[in-house]
Amino acid sequence: MSGTVDIRLIVNGEAVAESIEPRLTLVDFLRETLGLTGTHVGCEHGVCGACTVRVNDMIVRGCLTLAVQCDGTRIETIEGISDAGDIADLQDAFRRRNALQCGFCTPAMLLAAQELLARGGVPNRDMIREYISGNYCRCTGYQAIVDAVESVAEERASNLRAKR
Ligand code: FES
Numbered sequence: 001m002s003g004t005v006d007i008r009l010i011v012n013g014e015a016v017a018e019s020i021e022p023r024l025t026l027v028d029f030l031r032e033t034l035g036l037t038g039t040h041v042g043c044e045h046g047v048c049g050a051c052t053v054r055v056n057d058m059i060v061r062g063c064l065t066l067a068v069q070c071d072g073t074r075i076e077t078i079e080g081i082s083d084a085g086d087i088a089d090l091q092d093a094f095r096r097r098n099a100l101q102c103g104f105c106t107p108a109m110l111l112a113a114q115e116l117l118a119r120g121g122v123p124n125r126d127m128i129r130e131y132i133s134g135n136y137c138r139c140t141g142y143q144a145i146v147d148a149v150e151s152v153a154e155e156r157a158s159n160l161r162a163k164r
């Protein structure tokens, strides 16, 4: 189609090739073109963090990234990360600690938490708060989210020690 741009990328491990409008944002591409609606759209201005996805192993704001900029990249959304089992402990901790209510912020919050925990060690509560500060939650007051992330950091560190 004229006016469109061809892109090829890997999304959740699957090769994707599409012709898209140059102005299409990454989050709209994922949600509307690929049907991956686990990534949410809130402010569309880079403020709330609901649109967080992973591009080449780094989390980005899907509403501030154009899909054409992702040509040749590897993208992971909450669907792929969840199916891979990489955050099963975090998801479980969020459930156990009541760290989600409406769930709107949760996929992005899990991706941000996973990125922090992937650095290793046990971040203190201030570090956790700082790291998730780009992700807004309208429901929980954040306390339970910090509890959940902290508990997983401690569990992972303890499992690592047990393996040594
Ligand atoms: S929708 Fe992207 S930061 Fe709010």
Ligand code: FES
Residues within 6 Å of the ligand: 099, 100, 101, 102, 103, 104, 105, 106, 136, 137, 138, 139, 140
């Ligand atoms: S659980 Fe509702 S916005 Fe976070």
